[in-house]
Amino acid sequence: MQHPHVAFQSGQKTAELEGLSHRPLKVAWTESGHGAPIILLHGIPTWSYLYHDVIPLLASHAHVIAPDFLGHGYSDKRDFFDRSLLAQTAMILRFMDHLGVDRAHIVGHDTGGGVALIMGIHHPERVDKLVLTNVVAYDSWPIDDMIALGNPSWRSKPPKEVCDFLASGLPDGLFNADRLTPAFIAGIVAPYNDEEGKISMIRNASALNSNHTTMLVDRHGEIQAKTLCLWGVHDPWQTIRDGERLAREIPNAQLVRVENASHWIPHDTPEKFASEIAKFIAPA
Template sequence: MVGLDADHEAWTAAQSATTAVVDGRELDVAYYEAGREHGGPPVVFLHGIPTWSYLWRAVAPAVAEERHVIAPDFPGYGNSQRTDDFDRSVRAQTSVLADLLAEEGYEHVDLVAHDIGGGVALRYAAARPQHVRKLVLSNAACFDSWPVEYVNSLGVPGVVEGWDDEEFDAELDFLFAEGAYGDADPAFVAGMKAPWEREGGRTALARAAVATNTNDTTGIDYAAITAETLCLWGGDDVLQPVSNAERLADAVAGDATVEPLSEAYHWVIHDRTEAYRERLAAFLAA
């Protein structure tokens, strides 16, 4: 199991590979897994855009000390398949999640999700309420709250591909370094940037951005979600403000709690790692 301070290369080395079928197409999926020996329902960590499972590097290994954890890279992200010929939408990524979990035959799961991973978790929990026990949402895409204008701009044909290396590096720093609260951890920034800096990364980022579709969350039957829900939110986020968490808590059928973490923007898992980890562990153990 990788340590809580693993760099992106160590995280990649710790990943395994499998496949998921979406729209009749088999796609390669990289994932981090630990704690299988604990048995019981797994805790599945879902990232958003433009991150990958490395987002959970300081959280998932800690949870794995007590629970079985799985953190996939959605197709189009991280170390999963990134060819230019498949759907990367929240709808499609929900199918990826469903296929991965069905393959293992898990009867119940707990979902922990950030950004558009939250949209995936919400769609899955609404469609399969009997299978999701606990649901943790962090600055999640929901209702009509997304995509944000900047992400939309990345999907305009030719924009990302048109940047030179210096411009591309500056844009990624804007996303990850300047988007953090206070001084960004260099390991976090380097890890988030790494997949997009590889060959084909610019096109992959553009395809991920253009696949963002508000309809994937406006059509969710939120009242069908019966899981106990914790909205563990970056309290200072302007992209997905706390008011969205409060709206979510009112909309779901299960017991729901909103807990904003101060001094945290959109990257709440990075900005308030220790507080996030402690509150998550308490919620999962209750």
């Protein structure tokens, strides 16, 4: 029987994007549905598979596009390019150009939320509505596990040890124990279970830089897009206090607290997650 993440990955499209490094970089993505484009941005250490239950629920409402960040999932994992929030933002802009998408609803989770904030402030013309869901913001990140993983000493460890370390942190970000399935764990860590993937994840962790969110704090009030802060209230890392603060600081923002959900909210409560976003992006 085929693992769910294998089926998901087999449905991805890929493209080579130029201008992001001295050599073209591969970006992998999934798309489904028709209508207004909505781009789902994941975080670390996940990839677009985080949204595998959300994509079909949203596809009846919009043209859903879910890319893998550079160094993550099945996008380029070679060891010669930047993986910071600023670099990922540049990739998303180039990716939108490749698809011919001038403007989209942007959904950002975790570090993908850091990218979403950068886009909302620096590239408002590319953002329709903005969804910030348990995002990195302020100086509350990177968390201890990711700081540890960025240590170069991990390079000498086998890929399985890195994947086991990643898997060990997943339960803390899920409220609903029944969602912590072997298939979910295997799917999240699969792209990193070889030498190239291992090194790539170490580089992803070492690229985390809270300066890229603290530099935005006094500019949150410049965000023009209508914004939904959609927050799993049991998140131990990006806590509900950050969601409350963002909702206060962004002029046209609303906060929806999601009970019985933690950090990995797209997987923890996919139906609630999708329904709140569908309601938010629906034409007035």
